[in-house]
Amino acid sequence: MARFFFYGTLLDEDVRRAxxxxxxxxxDIVAVRLAGHxxxxxxxxxxxxxxxxxxxxxxxxxxxxxxxxxxxRLFHYEDSGYDAxxxxxxxxxxxxxxxxxxxxxxxxxxxxxxxxxxxxxxHHKACVLPGIVxxxxxxxxxxxxxRFLAWRGRHRPGGT
Numbered sequence: 001m002a003r004f005f006f007y008g009t010l011l012d013e014d015v016r017r018a019x020x021x022x023x024x025x026x027x028d029i030v031a032v033r034l035a036g037h038x039x040x041x042x043x044x045x046x047x048x049x050x051x052x053x054x055x056x057x058x059x060x061x062x063x064x065x066x067x068x069x070x071x072x073r074l075f076h077y078e079d080s081g082y083d084a085x086x087x088x089x090x091x092x093x094x095x096x097x098x099x100x101x102x103x104x105x106x107x108x109x110x111x112x113x114x115x116x117x118x119x120x121x122x123h124h125k126a127c128v129l130p131g132i133v134x135x136x137x138x139x140x141x142x143x144x145x146x147r148f149l150a151w152r153g154r155h156r157p158g159g160t
Contacts, residue, residue, distance in 0.1 A: 002071055002155060005032060007039050007060035009132075011117050012125060016063075018133045019077045020070045022119075028065045028134040032089040034058040035102065040110035046124040048115035058142050062089055062099045067093035068152065071100075072142035075151065077135070078102045079101040084151050102152075 009015045017023045038056040042049045050058055066074070075084070084101035089099045104110070142148055 001064070002066045003062050003064045003097065003099040004066055004071075004081045005034060005035070005060050005062050005087070005101045007050060007058050007101075008115065008117070009120065009128075011061060014125075014129055015132055018129070018136050019073055020066070021073060021136075022070075024063050024065060025141060028063055030062045030064065030091050032060060032062045032091050032097075034060065034087060034089050034100070037116045041115045042104070042111040043111055045108075046120065046128065048107050049110050050101065051110035060089075062091070062097065068140065071151065071155075072148040073136065073139055074102075075145045075148035076139045076146050077132070080147070081105055081108045084147070086154075096153060100155075 006016070010019060013023055028068070035057055035060040036052060036054060037049045037050045038053045039060075040051040040056045078084075081104060083105050084100045085103050086098050087101045088096045089101075092097050142152075
């Protein structure tokens, strides 16, 4: 099982449920921060990217207990625009844990503007959620996700 850090649309439980195929137990969702990054609007997109920025902190949640099949679904959802990197996140008690973070690849650029989860929910969710559900319904399985297969080779089962 693995831990993933969500900072954007996957903060929304409907999106999380459609993507993972289930809603994680509340105990498996922990508020955390990622230092040295900010949540920025992606150029030309309604969703965010993480942008490195000294002194900034990106807030999000760490979802624990992600099974391999669910991780494959996450790679399908995030498509080729993101790469998974294992980074330290800090919870409200100051405890540091490693979590997998989807960082933007070369095809995604950050704007100077911050991205707002509340604004996304109010102005974009209703339009994009049906497309997310449809996209995930087309998920063919882990064999069709080469980035997941590469990640699985780097992932330490039981480690994160």
